[in-house]
Amino acid sequence: DWTTGNVIEEQVALxxxxxxxxxxxxxxxxxxDSAVAAxxxxxxxxxxxxxxxxxxxxxxxxxTEQVEKDFVAATGVQLKVVDAEERFLTALKGVSDPEEKRxxxxxxFIRVFEQAQAEIIADEGPEVAxxxxxxxxxxxxxxxxxxxxxxxxxxxxxxxxxxxxEFQLIEPLRQLFKxxxxxxxxxxxxxxxxxxxxxxxxxxxxxxxxxxxxxERLDLLREADAIAREELTAAGLDRDIWQCPVVLLADVRSVxxxxxxxxxxxxxxxxxxxxxxxxxxxxxxLPYDVLAKISTRITNEVADVNxxxxxxxxxxxxxxxxx
Ligand code: XMP
Numbered sequence: 001d002w003t004t005g006n007v008i009e010e011q012v013a014l015x016x017x018x019x020x021x022x023x024x025x026x027x028x029x030x031x032x033d034s035a036v037a038a039x040x041x042x043x044x045x046x047x048x049x050x051x052x053x054x055x056x057x058x059x060x061x062x063x064t065e066q067v068e069k070d071f072v073a074a075t076g077v078q079l080k081v082v083d084a085e086e087r088f089l090t091a092l093k094g095v096s097d098p099e100e101k102r103x104x105x106x107x108x109f110i111r112v113f114e115q116a117q118a119e120i121i122a123d124e125g126p127e128v129a130x131x132x133x134x135x136x137x138x139x140x141x142x143x144x145x146x147x148x149x150x151x152x153x154x155x156x157x158x159x160x161x162x163x164x165x166e167f168q169l170i171e172p173l174r175q176l177f178k179x180x181x182x183x184x185x186x187x188x189x190x191x192x193x194x195x196x197x198x199x200x201x202x203x204x205x206x207x208x209x210x211x212x213x214x215x216e217r218l219d220l221l222r223e224a225d226a227i228a229r230e231e232l233t234a235a236g237l238d239r240d241i242w243q244c245p246v247v248l249l250a251d252v253r254s255v256x257x258x259x260x261x262x263x264x265x266x267x268x269x270x271x272x273x274x275x276x277x278x279x280x281x282x283x284x285x286l287p288y289d290v291l292a293k294i295s296t297r298i299t300n301e302v303a304d305v306n307x308x309x310x311x312x313x314x315x316x317x318x319x320x321x322x323x
Pocket of ligand 1: 102199200202203243278279315318319320321322
């Protein structure tokens with residue numbers, strides 16, 4: 001019968017058999033799937049696994065530390081962190097078009113990841129033969145069920161995979177749905193902040209700044225986003241909402257009156273939605289007092305923001321993200 005304990009035991013045995021005395025690489029995105037897949041493979045083969053985390057500088061406040069510290073502490077995994085913030089910001093300079101941003105972020109991600117792979121192979125030798133993927137059952141169905149070394153859907157969460165993939169894949173979550181993955185992660189001892197994490201796009205805050213992306217804007221958005229998340233958590237609303245993008249309208253300026261005078265700043269958009277699968281969504285009817293608290297704190301605590309607006313559009317017609 002189905003228990004998380006049985007799933008883990010079975011996968012650990014399968015992975016050990018598949019890998020033997022060779023080695024594997026796993027990319028961590030900060031999301032649930034890659035974290036649970038990595039934790040499972042780590043349980044099976046220990047230091048024969050090396051995880052790679054590409055820090056593109058587009059993560060939310062505290063998320064990189066969550067991977068670097070909490071995930072490593074919980075699993076004992078061997079982790080290679082690549083600090084690529086400057087590279088990504090340079091590549092994104094002057095770019096406002098959302099699809100262009102996605103392309104650039106995806107492309108840079110592949111390049112950085114490939115370079116990290118090459119370094120690991122240089123260090124550890126040709127026995128590095130496996131790549132771990134956090135593919136779930138719905139992904140398998142969507143992509144026609146193929147597996148092996150090629151013919152896999154380049155999943156946008158991982159930012160796309162190299163064309164000339166020579167690794168064999170390990171996909172320990174192929175038979176699981178999201179809620180089951182969370183249960184397995186919990187059983188493996190991963191912290192709640194990772195296991196219960198809401199969906200977050202691969203391109204990160206890069207597609208939550210309407211306009212050009214730069215460090216100042218990212219820092220500002222990180223602060224506003226952290227406040228919104230803190231208050232939603234404090235109000236016990238995390239399980240009620242699917243996700244809540246916080247968006248900086250960097251190319252829009254709004255007039256405000258703050259302190260001694262008028263300011264000319266930027267609006268922040270709150271986009272809380274409820275959804276089953278992100279294909280359709282409705283705007284969440286959050287309690288007014290929670291919205292008020294978030295608004296007051298953001299305008300008080302985040303310099304250059306003088307207005308907070310609520311997005312009350314369902315999907316369709318509006319997408320969940322603004323870009
Ligand atoms: P939309 O905005 O299309 O979003 O309604 C649906 C879901 O997908 C996420 N999303 C992305 N995830 N790369 C990702 O990995 C992307 O480029 C991307 N764009 C949107 C979004 O957060 C929501 O959960």
